[in-house]
Amino acid sequence: MNWLLSFRTRLLLLLAFVAMIPVSSHAAEKPKQPNIILILADDLGFSDLGCYGGEISTPHIDALAADGVKFTQVYNSARCCPSRASLMTGLYPTQAGIGDFTTNKPDKNRGQGYLGRLRDDCVTIAEVLKPAGYGCYYVGKWHMHPDTGPIKRGFDEFYGYTRDHSHDQYDADYYIRLPEAHPKEIDPPVDEFYATDEFNQYALEFIRQGQQTDKPWFLFLGHSSPHFPVQAPAERADKYDAIYQRGWDVLRTARYERMKKLGIIDGDRWSLTPRSMVPVDRDDIANGFPGDENPAWDSLDADRQADLARRMAVFAAMVEGVDTGVGQIVDHLQQTDDLHNTLILFLSDNGACYEWGPFGFDGVSRRGETILRTGDELREIGGRGTHQSYGSAWANLGNTPLRMYKHFTNEGGINTPFIAHWPAGIQKRDDWIRQPAHLMDVLPTLMDVAGAQYPQQFDGRSIQPTEGTSLMPAIRGEQLPERIIGFDHQAAHALRDGDWKIVFGKRMPYELKWELYNLADDRCETNDLAAKHPERLESMIEAWETWANRVGVTWTTVVPPNEVSADAVDSPPIANQELKLNADVRGASLHGVVIAQGGNQHGYALHFVDGRPAFDVRVNGQVQRLISDQNVSGRVRLEATLTADTMTLAVNRGEPLKTTSPGLIPVQPVDGLSIGFDHRSAAGDYQSPNPLSGELIKHSIATYKANSILTKE
Template sequence: MKKYLAGTLIILSVLGFSLRESTAQSNKKPNIIIILVDDLGWGDVGYHGGNIPTPNIDRLAKQGVELNRFYTAAVCSPTRAGLLTGRYPDRFGLRKTVIPPWSDFGVSTDEVFLPEMLKAAGYKNRAILGKWHLGHVSLKYHPLNRGFTHFYGHLNGAIDYFTHKREGELDWHNDFNSSYDVGYSTDLIADEAIKNIRSYHKESPFFLYIAFNAPHGPLQAKEDDLKRFGYDATKPSFPNGGKEGDEGRGNTKQQTYAAMVSNLDANIGRILKTLNDLKIDQNTIVLFQSDNGYAPNEAGSSGILRGSKFTQWEGGVRAPAIIRWPQVFKGGWKSEQVTGFVDVFPTILAAADVMEKPKNPLDGINVLPVLKQKQSFINRNLFLGDGVLVNRNWKILEKLDQNSGMKLKSDVLFQIDRDVSEKNDVKDQYTSTYQLLKKDLAPFNAIKATAEVANFDVGKKGFVAPKEWKVEK
């Protein structure tokens, strides 16, 4: 009898430990991985009917929630800033263009970045891997002074994929130091992500912001990837007009772009496999998104959407996006919730159970209730900049002087839930809705910043890049 009782106690003890361990796992804060890709168009992914095979991204879409109405800014620096602050980039002067190499602009240090908030919530390791593009002339703008504990990648955009140079100088860094790592930048970023995941998961929950520069120009691919799309080394490469990025050009832009996207997809697959191998995928949030639509004249596709990068047509601001968190919400469905880049900040904070309130009012909203299917949708207007507002049913585009990329003759209104390709202006049919949206737009158009990034070419003439893009002041 005593042996029986002793055995029973051992079994109960083991079961109790297992239950406590299971409970601890379910109560543990999630790991957070944001995979931001650069200039990937709506029609460049397989799950949107694209011609380039993207099996790993497609698999993620099947496993997670497809965010069918996810919006960004029309160019990349504003999207990155809004994602990391939860605020419209208009509030700190970064809506109309990116931060070019010759600019001294940086996102105001009055803005609180996402990793700063996650630090207080127990996220010891908070890394940015890849493209920064939010200020590079002063240490106060450096990622390691904006809440990140590790930086591996480049400060500027449009670097050479092989030499890692911009304006003739090496722009590849490991924390504050220059990195002389050799390799294709997409591969190196994924390598570092995998290395960090394997190291970080042993401690507290981690935050990785993986900002691939692919498939942004210059169009460059590895020869092995090019060969899978018919590359013939005996034929000439497409001309690039003497721009940076001479190595890795295929026979055509289309071939090179396809090889770049395919390589990007494979590297995303490597990262996801690492999560699965380490058995941490169930409680890891993975958000995948592009920063804007495809760049014109660089072989991408907006699919069924109108327009491209630099415009507020859907093809410029409606990005492929997926979120997966198996432990908390089921996947395999498509959300029509209007959401976007400024919602990442509050949604991630809610998922990480961060109780502290950011000091600046947020423009983004927490969309977790919709993702958990506890709420069917959240009514909201989302400001897309330059006199453009979108909600569940409607999208208004005002004719503004600064809206030259849109080439509008007058205001237009689309019933966007039924007219995704923006073919039919219904302003005259729905005059009351049009007037109401005009009124809703007014306070957004009135947003003024104390400082604004200058036009892209200001300061370019005569500019000489600093040695290895060292940030010292």
């Protein structure tokens, strides 16, 4: 018996000793899946956050950056809904179905890339994470079309809005809870409602709901702040008045110097660019500065300065409201012991928004002259029922020191601040991660940390392979795979290949052509190397076209004409004038606008309909069309004329088609001249922008009166 007890004792001691031996890494328990929070700001500029050099108070976001990692070259898709589509699916916008904007009337000739909603052959973050065991929640702005809304595309709970790009922050009835059977858990009195605050509170509500389950959870917090209308309670904006009364010139220089100290600006490779130009548009839209540089602050009178300073103060208060919500979320996670194993990502959907000119707009219609508010009216800016923007010059500040803004594929339009914080999985880094990345990399990154698998089939449908790549190697200090990154947004194009980038602009008062930059030496695109490296330029243009064809982009390339031709930004006077239009076009499958001037009341358009040349003239809202029965391709010569009695259209110098004219265009159209697409309301019988699917080689426009040329191109 003593021997038996001794044996048992020795056996227990041995088992206890074995239990103390560390298990090998191969046999270790799989790490627990992290909770995930993705916070997306709307129209936040590259340098608006304090941790990126801005003067806006963002202490909670700054703290995430200080204890996590931060990137300097994460790209977006130049505008809110294409960027969201890319972020949500791991694809380029056209592959996701939202190549330029959401719409209820997609142009069938542009293909699946321009459905204006999410395609059926892609999957969302929620549709990928749910099979991996995640509960999925969405708060805020959706903007990927209500027909492919959050509940339909994998999310369990939603609060926010699914229609349109923006809305009044004080309009409580506009914001909805989905699924529809679920009542609102948070429903403040109408006079206390402010959307940014409610989004923050619903983020906390959904986090609590996720924590009550036995599953990891994913929260997408898609703020509409600080997108216009710039709105915030007046007392929140007051603290910023004195700051912004210093003006954008002083503040741009101050941001630039802070960015140097923070290490964002790498040596001499970043130059503070001149003030960016105001895009060419109607004079009222551009506030009298179409094609001009944004004005110097000191050139403005005191009343204008006060009005503009208040607009920017309201914008800053919106950004601070987003930061307040981040602080509330972090505090809750700390109190519930979930911060350590929660991955938090913070980013923006595009560069700061220029709309419209340096004075912005005022009023829901956004038509006509900007209202100048003075005296006691200043504190009304950003109040209930207002609809204002802060304008292109403040947007230029927001993107310091980069060129241009949202809508453009210059660095100022497509760069986002990007912060990742995950104490359990990401080691704090004091440096800046400078490898190029894109919003389409977020989904693969989340798959990487969650152990999720990307499907080849989903709900009985074949799914496109993902385009993005996980950013976890870059976060760990390793190199991402070599690749090109392509960009296209409504006639603005770009391609990034290593340190080299080509970019094609739009709506500028000079000859538009491909530009070439070495971003390793010139991050701010100040030294165009196209003339110095023509072979590299041509090879990268060819690479962009190959990329564009692969991902389903339709575009027009305007080659500088070799004869007298229309300036793509000047709009010839056409009221009561006879017209003569000439254009040479090349393409295999031609569709879309060659030349258009005017809009939905008066104007004309020379265009293609399924390969057939057409000439539309609109008078008093009604369109008269002359269309060829020839389906043409290759190089095509078009000639069209309009007189008081007759419209004609000749194809390849053949016998012209003729029909009765609706008369001369009686007034100068509000909408200006568009080349290769119709950039505002449709002058012809089609849906704008209706871009040309081929190449416009040359074009000319002439107007006549009494058989004498009055205006040329």
